[in-house]
Amino acid sequence: MLIVGERLNTTRRAAADMVARRDAEAVRKEAIRQAEAGAGYIDVNTGTFLAGEGDALRWLVTTVQEAVDVPCCIDSPNPDAIRAALRVHKGRALVNSITGETGRFEALLPLVRGGECSVVALCLDDAGLPASAQDGASKGSRLIDNLLAGGVRIEDIHVDPLVRPIGADPGAALAALGTIRVLKEKYQGSPGLHFICGLSNVSYGLPRRSLLNRTFLVAAMAAGLDGAILDPLDGDLMAMVHAAEAVLGQDPNCRRYLKAHRAGRLG
Amino acid sequence: MLIVGERLNTTRRAAADMVARRDAEAVRKEAIRQAEAGAGYIDVNTGTFLAGEGDALRWLVTTVQEAVDVPCCIDSPNPDAIRAALRVHKGRALVNSITGETGRFEALLPLVRGGECSVVALCLDDAGLPASAQDGASKGSRLIDNLLAGGVRIEDIHVDPLVRPIGADPGAALAALGTIRVLKEKYQGSPGLHFICGLSNVSYGLPRRSLLNRTFLVAAMAAGLDGAILDPLDGDLMAMVHAAEAVLGQDPNCRRYLKAHRAGRLG
Numbered sequence: 001m002l003i004v005g006e007r008l009n010t011t012r013r014a015a016a017d018m019v020a021r022r023d024a025e026a027v028r029k030e031a032i033r034q035a036e037a038g039a040g041y042i043d044v045n046t047g048t049f050l051a052g053e054g055d056a057l058r059w060l061v062t063t064v065q066e067a068v069d070v071p072c073c074i075d076s077p078n079p080d081a082i083r084a085a086l087r088v089h090k091g092r093a094l095v096n097s098i099t100g101e102t103g104r105f106e107a108l109l110p111l112v113r114g115g116e117c118s119v120v121a122l123c124l125d126d127a128g129l130p131a132s133a134q135d136g137a138s139k140g141s142r143l144i145d146n147l148l149a150g151g152v153r154i155e156d157i158h159v160d161p162l163v164r165p166i167g168a169d170p171g172a173a174l175a176a177l178g179t180i181r182v183l184k185e186k187y188q189g190s191p192g193l194h195f196i197c198g199l200s201n202v203s204y205g206l207p208r209r210s211l212l213n214r215t216f217l218v219a220a221m222a223a224g225l226d227g228a229i230l231d232p233l234d235g236d237l238m239a240m241v242h243a244a245e246a247v248l249g250q251d252p253n254c255r256r257y258l259k260a261h262r263a264g265r266l267g
Numbered sequence: 268m269l270i271v272g273e274r275l276n277t278t279r280r281a282a283a284d285m286v287a288r289r290d291a292e293a294v295r296k297e298a299i300r301q302a303e304a305g306a307g308y309i310d311v312n313t314g315t316f317l318a319g320e321g322d323a324l325r326w327l328v329t330t331v332q333e334a335v336d337v338p339c340c341i342d343s344p345n346p347d348a349i350r351a352a353l354r355v356h357k358g359r360a361l362v363n364s365i366t367g368e369t370g371r372f373e374a375l376l377p378l379v380r381g382g383e384c385s386v387v388a389l390c391l392d393d394a395g396l397p398a399s400a401q402d403g404a405s406k407g408s409r410l411i412d413n414l415l416a417g418g419v420r421i422e423d424i425h426v427d428p429l430v431r432p433i434g435a436d437p438g439a440a441l442a443a444l445g446t447i448r449v450l451k452e453k454y455q456g457s458p459g460l461h462f463i464c465g466l467s468n469v470s471y472g473l474p475r476r477s478l479l480n481r482t483f484l485v486a487a488m489a490a491g492l493d494g495a496i497l498d499p500l501d502g503d504l505m506a507m508v509h510a511a512e513a514v515l516g517q518d519p520n521c522r523r524y525l526k527a528h529r530a531g532r533l534g
């Protein structure tokens with residue numbers, strides 16, 4: 001399971017403060033804690049800084065990379081900020097995210113073709129959010145095919161089915177799970193295709209969100225999700241990731257599960 | 268989700284003591300606690316009493332039914348004990364379990380045909396335990412077809428895919444999940460078919476078993492499980508059942524989830 005550590009996102013108050021103060025020490029600590037907890041990428045997002053986003057993002061990438069060897073997940077609504085961040089990033093970043101929206105697709109494709117980074121592909125297009133499993137799969141499939149045609153390798157694509165809140169639509173999580181299943185089936189000849197998503201949308205507006213988030217994570221892993229953008233310092237959530245890998249046959253001889261147990265990480 | 272409360276099974280020390288002492292007061296309390304926690308059936312199993320099993324089971328059924336309105340899941344390796352218990356049981360019991368083993372099938376079919384009870388159908392036959400998803404589905408499918416031919420209604424059948432320990436075979440849980448998926452697909456024209464299983468086998472021999480059990484439960488519910496034999500007094504497990512029903516679109520407007528939250532049952 002690929003874990004993208006979500007804590008250095010300025011929609012979080014603590015991260016916004018660190019970035020506003022350019023507190024490199026605090027950022028480095030946060031990056032190290034996430035990497036030590038199992039993050040394979042450190043998500044960096046300074047979208048709340050608006051006009052200052054690009055400068056903030058470059059600074060954040062550079063500061064994170066002073067501290068840890070794992071690459072960044074460069075997360076922005078703004079293609080210019082992504083381009084600026086990729087210029088200073090060392091190693092293979094994950095770009096979060098390209099979509100099927102014409103403008104965004106055309107702006108980002110030149111940045112992600114050529115194999116120097118991988119990319120989150122959101123099942124979203126000019127017609128908007130996916131309304132159902134089948135609709136999400138159609139949007140996803142068109143986007144995947146356009147990325148492949150544009151020169152992106154299939155193993156560099158992490159499809160995000162875009163989960164909506166179950167509080168607003170009881171079928172929202174089922175639609176995301178169905179999108180994963182349909183696309184996994186369609187591209188089964190290309191086992192390199194990845195699936196990723198954020199967890200917290202699913203529980204928006206409901207109590208005990210962490211319980212819903214980790215429940216959704218298990219269901220999504222059972223459907224084929226192999227990456228998630230989450231808080232790796234959430235012990236209950238990470239314990240469930242280890243348990244799900246063991247249950248789903250992704251952890252030979254339950255070796256990682258037993259190791260996490262010995263390290264006191266299963267609670 | 269159908270919850271079968273597993274606590275009145277004499278493989279549990281406390282239950283064995285209650286039954287050995289014929290402590291009706293303790294049994295009634297245990298039945299009431301499970302029903303109040305959401306059990307739709309109270310499992311009764313006195314298999315450890317060997318020669319005294321039939322007497323013990325009849326007493327247990329009668330005592331449980333003095334206390335609660337929910338019916339019993341009559342759980343025994345011994346068809347004679349099941350027959351004796353069914354004679355004293357009021358209402359529609361769940362018989363646990365019929366299998367594809369010739370002797371057991373022939374002994375139990377007369378007890379479960381005719382619509383007066385429902386039955387757990389274990390994916391097991393004369394050739395033994397299922398070795399894979401496809402093997403489990405073949406065994407299950409033959410058993411279902413034989414039950415239907417024998418006069419059992421499809422909505423009275425609760426297929427148990429028979430989950431083996433992942434500590435012994437990393438693919439064991441995947442095989443059970445696959446069995447459910449294949450059979451659900453095969454009998455999709457008959458949506459009344461149910462799926463049930465016990466949880467604790469999956470984690471046998473590993474630490475933090477409850478974590479693995481509830482992780483498996485979510486994956487199995489995502490695959491189509493609609494019943495489980497479990498301890499309804501395990502708060503973490505039941506919280507996850509509520510969360511999974513909400514995530515999987517089985518709880519319109521998250522009404523039961525919110526009710527459980529208000530009752531302090533989500534932790």
